[in-house]
Amino acid sequence: MSVVEVQVDPGICGLKSSITVESSDMMSAKVSIESDCPDIRQIGEHIQEIDSMKDVFAKLGDSSVYKLGKEFCSHGTCPVPGAILKGVEAACGLALPKDVSIHIEKKD
Numbered sequence: 001m002s003v004v005e006v007q008v009d010p011g012i013c014g015l016k017s018s019i020t021v022e023s024s025d026m027m028s029a030k031v032s033i034e035s036d037c038p039d040i041r042q043i044g045e046h047i048q049e050i051d052s053m054k055d056v057f058a059k060l061g062d063s064s065v066y067k068l069g070k071e072f073c074s075h076g077t078c079p080v081p082g083a084i085l086k087g088v089e090a091a092c093g094l095a096l097p098k099d100v101s102i103h104i105e106k107k108d
Contacts, residue, residue, distance in 0.1 A: 002026075004091040008083045011104075015040070017080050021087040027052055029088045040080050042072035047084075052092035056085055 006019040015037035023029040029052055033044030046068050055063040061070070065088075069081035079102070090097040 002091045002093065004087045004097060006083050006087040008080050010037075010079050013037070013075070017083070019080075019084055019087050021084075021091040023052065023088075023091040023093075026092045026094075029091050031084060031088065033084070035080070037080075039073045039075070039078075043068045043081070043084075046072070050088050052088050052094060056089045056092070056094055 001022060001024045004021045006021070008017040008019065010016070015035065017033060017035035017037065017040050020032045021029050029050045031044070031047045031050060033040060033047070035041050035044065043065075047065070050064065055065060058066075060066070063085060065081050065084050069078065073081070083100075086095075086100060089095045
């Protein structure tokens with residue numbers, strides 16, 4: 001069994017999320033989510049088991065995770081759906097676990 005934990009600090013909203021992804025067969029993953037955000041908690045309530053090959057390699061917006069994000073998340077720039085898929089990718093051995101970062105700096 002492979003277990004991956006993903007911590008997301010989404011930025012200015014401050015609504016952090018903790019995602020745990022478990023995979024025993026590299027083909028599917030069980031996702032559990034704890035979040036300060038009610039929208040992300042809704043996504044977590046509707047995620048059952050993710051088909052890693054289908055969802056990780058889907059075109060952007062076509063995965064079951066992004067479809068749930070479209071249904072429940074009210075903020076189009078939320079990084080959590082992508083973080084869920086990165087966790088699935090790592091737990092299923094489709095990529096090595098590596099941090100992702102976005103740096104934003106306003107220049108006047």
